[in-house]
Amino acid sequence: MSAQDVAARALPAAQDRSDDERRERAARRRARARTLGLRLVALAVLLGAWWLVAALEVWPRVLVPSPGDVLDAFVTVSGLAPDASGRTGFSGHLLHEHLGTSLRRIVVGSGIGTVLGVVLGLLVATVGPVRTVLEPAVTFLRQLPPLAYFSLLVIWFGIEETPKIWLLLVAAMPPVAVATAAAVGGVHRDYVNGARSLGAGRWDVARWVVLPAALPEILVGIRLGVGVAYTSVVAAETVNGVPGIGGMIRDAQRYLQTDVVVLGILVLGVSGLLLDACLRAVERRAGPWRGRA
Incomplete structure (x- = not known):
């Protein structure tokens, strides 16, 4: 068979693959557009x-502020325009300062907790005595609500930044440790035995087989740990938490400024969605083989 015949046969096959790829991309675009449309409709229904409810005054406005009231609070607290008394911000800080301080606490606390959780999970999964000693302690911590030990952290470390960081650290570490231990323990033995039969050493197996196989589940555990820390930030900022979104919510609750409370909740929710989206993007890039191998 001549080279021209081979090229002539390969060209239609390549064209078919290209057409299939275009159709797949178009299908993915339609699916994304449909998902976005459904979410926008759901958001519009919720806002409506x-x-x-606010317009009909089913409950007093002080209990259920309208979307317009929350928008006015956003404009004032963000410093875009002063309120009727000429003030901007809340509790002496603008909204971005509150949010930035909370995010810094979350990043530091959950970051340290994530590193410790991964190390602890690896030890629990690979070292029998460590598993016997530490697995019950990790489970014990995982079952505790943050407020159960925050008062003790305040007694130990005072009311400044240290107890807040410790609270977020302890909140993030157990889910990461449990997910890491389960991921490493769930690596198929055939992968390990196959690598060893080809001459791989202990560290080579750990680096090139166990860690890549367990990485997607470890990343899921990190997402869970960061999520737990994020939900604990309001508890962490109940004591001397200004600036901070949790401290802002607490002070607004004291003075029945429900519009600021709702604003703080919305800011936490939206920023949490964005943070989780970033973690999911990292998960897709760092472990694209999840579910395929």
Whole structure:
């Protein structure tokens, strides 16, 4: 068979593959557009129901502020425009300062907790005596709500930044440790035995077989740990938490400024969604083989 015949046969096959790829990309675009449309419709319905409840005054406005009230609070607390008394911000700080301080606490606390959780999970999964000693302690910590030990952390470390960081650290570490231990323990033995039969040493197996196989599940555990730390930030900022979104919510609750409370909740929710989206993007890039191998 001549080279021209081979090229002539290969060209239609390549064209078919290209057409299939285009159709797949178009299908993915349609699926993303459909998902986005459904989410926008759901958001519009939720906002409409909220506005209707506030307009009908089913509950007093001080209990259920309208979307317009929350928007006015956002403009004032963000420093975009002063309120009727000429003030901007809340508790002496603007919204971005509150949010930035909370995010810094979350990043530091959950970051340290993540590193410790991964190390602890690896030890629990690979060293029998460590598993016997530490696995019950990790499970014990995982079951405790943050407020159960925050008061003790305040007694130990005072009311400044240290107890807040410790709270977020302890909140993030157990889920990461449990996920890491389960991921490493769940690596198929055939992968390990196959690598060893080809002459791989202990560290080579750990680096090139166990860690890549367990990485996607470890990343899921990190997402869970960061999520737990994120939900604990309000508890961490109940004591001397200003600036901070949790401290802002607490002070607004004291003075019945429900619009600021709702604003703080929305800011936490939206920023949490963005943070989780970033972690999911890292998960897709760092472990694209999840579910395929």
